Amino acid sequence: MIVVVLIAITVITTLPALGGVHIDLGAIARNWANGSERIAKLFHPDPSILPRTWKPLLETLEMAVVGAALSALLALPLSLWAARPSNPTRSRAGVRAVLNVVRAVPDLVYATILVAMVGVGALPGVITLVLFDLGIVVKLVSEAIDSADASYMEAGHAAGGTQTQINRLTALPQTWPVYASQVLYSLELNVRVSSILGLVGAGGLGRLIDEVRGFYRYGALSMIILEILVVVIAIEVASNYLRKRLR
Amino acid sequence: MGSGDHAPEGIPASGAWPIHLEDVIVRYPNGVVGLRGVSLSIAAGEMVSVVGLSGSGKSTMIRTINGLVPATSGTVRVGPYTVNELGGRRLRQVRGGIGMIFQGFNLADRASIYHNVLVGRFSHTPTWKTLLGVASHTDREIVMRALDSVGMLEKVWGRAGALSGGQKQRVAIARALSQEPEVMLADEPVASLDPPTAHSVMSDLKRVNTERGLTVLVNLHLMDLARQYTTRMIGLRAGEVVYDGPASSATDADFEAIYGRPIQSRDTLGQ
Amino acid sequence: MTTATLSLSATRAAAPVKPRRLGVRAAKLTVGLVVLAAVLHLDIGWSDLAELPADLRHYLDLMFAHPDWSRLPAAFYQTWVSVSMAWVGAVLGVVASTILGIPAAQGVAPLWVRLPLRGLFAVLRAVPEVIIAIILLTVTGLTPFTGALALAVGGIGTHGKWTYETIEAVPAGTAEAVRAAGGNVLEVARWGLWPAAAPELMSLALYRFEINVRTSAILGLIGVGGVGDMLTGYTQYRQWDSVGVLIIVVIAVTMTIDAISGAIRRRIMRGARARDLDRTV
Ligand SMILES: Nc1ncnc2c1ncn2[C@@H]1O[C@H](COP(=O)(O)OP(=O)(O)O)[C@@H](O)[C@H]1O
Ligand SMILES: [Mg+2]
Numbered sequence: 001m002i003v004v005v006l007i008a009i010t011v012i013t014t015l016p017a018l019g020g021v022h023i024d025l026g027a028i029a030r031n032w033a034n035g036s037e038r039i040a041k042l043f044h045p046d047p048s049i050l051p052r053t054w055k056p057l058l059e060t061l062e063m064a065v066v067g068a069a070l071s072a073l074l075a076l077p078l079s080l081w082a083a084r085p086s087n088p089t090r091s092r093a094g095v096r097a098v099l100n101v102v103r104a105v106p107d108l109v110y111a112t113i114l115v116a117m118v119g120v121g122a123l124p125g126v127i128t129l130v131l132f133d134l135g136i137v138v139k140l141v142s143e144a145i146d147s148a149d150a151s152y153m154e155a156g157h158a159a160g161g162t163q164t165q166i167n168r169l170t171a172l173p174q175t176w177p178v179y180a181s182q183v184l185y186s187l188e189l190n191v192r193v194s195s196i197l198g199l200v201g202a203g204g205l206g207r208l209i210d211e212v213r214g215f216y217r218y219g220a221l222s223m224i225i226l227e228i229l230v231v232v233i234a235i236e237v238a239s240n241y242l243r244k245r246l247r
Numbered sequence: 248m249g250s251g252d253h254a255p256e257g258i259p260a261s262g263a264w265p266i267h268l269e270d271v272i273v274r275y276p277n278g279v280v281g282l283r284g285v286s287l288s289i290a291a292g293e294m295v296s297v298v299g300l301s302g303s304g305k306s307t308m309i310r311t312i313n314g315l316v317p318a319t320s321g322t323v324r325v326g327p328y329t330v331n332e333l334g335g336r337r338l339r340q341v342r343g344g345i346g347m348i349f350q351g352f353n354l355a356d357r358a359s360i361y362h363n364v365l366v367g368r369f370s371h372t373p374t375w376k377t378l379l380g381v382a383s384h385t386d387r388e389i390v391m392r393a394l395d396s397v398g399m400l401e402k403v404w405g406r407a408g409a410l411s412g413g414q415k416q417r418v419a420i421a422r423a424l425s426q427e428p429e430v431m432l433a434d435e436p437v438a439s440l441d442p443p444t445a446h447s448v449m450s451d452l453k454r455v456n457t458e459r460g461l462t463v464l465v466n467l468h469l470m471d472l473a474r475q476y477t478t479r480m481i482g483l484r485a486g487e488v489v490y491d492g493p494a495s496s497a498t499d500a501d502f503e504a505i506y507g508r509p510i511q512s513r514d515t516l517g518q
Numbered sequence: 519m520t521t522a523t524l525s526l527s528a529t530r531a532a533a534p535v536k537p538r539r540l541g542v543r544a545a546k547l548t549v550g551l552v553v554l555a556a557v558l559h560l561d562i563g564w565s566d567l568a569e570l571p572a573d574l575r576h577y578l579d580l581m582f583a584h585p586d587w588s589r590l591p592a593a594f595y596q597t598w599v600s601v602s603m604a605w606v607g608a609v610l611g612v613v614a615s616t617i618l619g620i621p622a623a624q625g626v627a628p629l630w631v632r633l634p635l636r637g638l639f640a641v642l643r644a645v646p647e648v649i650i651a652i653i654l655l656t657v658t659g660l661t662p663f664t665g666a667l668a669l670a671v672g673g674i675g676t677h678g679k680w681t682y683e684t685i686e687a688v689p690a691g692t693a694e695a696v697r698a699a700g701g702n703v704l705e706v707a708r709w710g711l712w713p714a715a716a717p718e719l720m721s722l723a724l725y726r727f728e729i730n731v732r733t734s735a736i737l738g739l740i741g742v743g744g745v746g747d748m749l750t751g752y753t754q755y756r757q758w759d760s761v762g763v764l765i766i767v768v769i770a771v772t773m774t775i776d777a778i779s780g781a782i783r784r785r786i787m788r789g790a791r792a793r794d795l796d797r798t799v
Contacts, residue, residue: 035657106732108735109746118573155349159342173357174355209652229641
């Protein structure tokens, strides 16, 4: 039964007549001569581009850091606001709904629109990352609060505390490890995302990628990809190390 | 373990509160009736145990007294306040005067012991001050003394999660004491502890009653603890009071009447 | 009031000194400095930020006050193209990840197979899908098929990792039993590991699809088609009332798919837990 449904959906989504994906192996054959030559260039990274990458790479990293930091600042109160134990009132549903909407818009779509609004540069990039991170961090942290033991909150109420007092003095240290770990995770994702935001004009390496792609400099492109690869993996390793120490 | 040996005795509390329940009925939202018309009076400074099987309504009764569970009908009076008529800031103020201890300790495991005990100062602290994370010198001093009086001052900067069960319950008692309460409620405070620790925590509670003169109401499901540590015993069965009299002279027959079944070995702690 | 009731002991033992955790302080300081340096060095006129809220209001007004509903049919059609891309990408990606992920699990294949596979996953994880699409389109052209392929290849990075992690989490006994009965690698995977890991993997595959729905809209921005393509066009020509419609459709479709897929995932996992109980009882 399930298999039938899965196959049916797959068939529908591959029917070009219905707007599905046209699986066009013929195109590959047609483009092969041309394309394979370019792909071959990918295997010969061109180091001469490197000096030009340092500045945008730095900008990429800075956007990632600032985006993660700003979203972390906002995510802490929002997470407490979005979880049941730390916010038993109705307003919780509102926060969650807004965040679901924020999460439903893909990162580069934010960037495209924000670039048109506030102009080319790092600012639309940072705002994009903040929105992107908020969606992830608040969701994961508030779910962690929801599923954690919250009996200490009852003690706070019994002592005559307000919810805000309880959240500040006890829920905060209680949530801290999960929160810090999710913020690190968002930083990891940010580096990946912010390296391509420039494709739509939002600063960082993406602008350079767009340029070398425009001139078919595939050797340079592969050098930049290698660079992103090294940075992303380095950040992932560092963040995994820090996360282990948080426990 | 008992740390009361250095404490001067007989200094009365500023004013313990009496507790009066009148025809209190508690019906939970799902329709279960926790209390069916309970009436009783506890004088200021009494040490009373509430005994009954699991599900008899002990927790419900104790939670109704500090308003954690709202009474469906009837009157709950604690000291000068009618708890069931209050809400918001006034209710929090009354709760500040009522300390509470839980079976599961209810500590924030990842927070320091200091911060856990500081919770007891909530009702004396404006919310914005808590938000800023600054505690007054007086609050700090009260926290330290409360920890000292249960013998846990040494650990003040450690994490609550690193303590043993008995130590956690002592910290929880310190948290309640730092409220400077007029009444102390305890919901099965020793049910998660081994027998020697259970006795020493019960002694601590007893001291709260004798040395500070607080009104103490403690839920127990073990008959020997009720006999040994409290003067008066209230028996609950299916949400109704079925016994109210002296604890030490309560007979096995009285307990069988409360439990509604013959006495079993698990009804006593032993030792 | 403050001292009246707590007169139990007028004097108390000295409290231990609060320990200074130098390591923690140093870490906090470092993080603070890095963030500060990034904020200061980044080329953003922080003073212009004051105008941001007004700007945002202005544009939100342009987009959502009077959306151009005549674009609705086209918007839905293009979103459907994106969703198709996401689905095909998920199917291809999950099949490839399963084939590559199982041998990457500890205890299935030898180290010299495992390590290169894991390396491949790590590399694919690090490269954004957009870049994979840019590379692929040199041979496949600017078509939704390229988008689907990019999603599939990019998905192998994460989904391959999830696959071997899930399989490694399967209790050792089941695989042992098949191996003891003389099963080879394929038979161990088919009869020992697959039944135990399948629900989790199915759930992850659906999750992959949810992620792809978002990413496919992004891929449209480089021209492979779908709602992202349409969005770039209208944004460049600043037809904000059409952009508004597109965003509303994207949000509605994404949230609907999330809700349906999430419900199915929860059911799969609940069924799996029930079966687990059957086995242990
Ligand atoms: N939050 C609640 N919602 C619904 N029913 C409850 C709740 N708490 C307790 N009850 C029910 O009320 C009755 C009394 O429970 P309780 O006061 O916890 O008894 P005890 O503490 O003596 O074990 C039980 O039948 C219990 O199931
Ligand atoms: Mg109980």
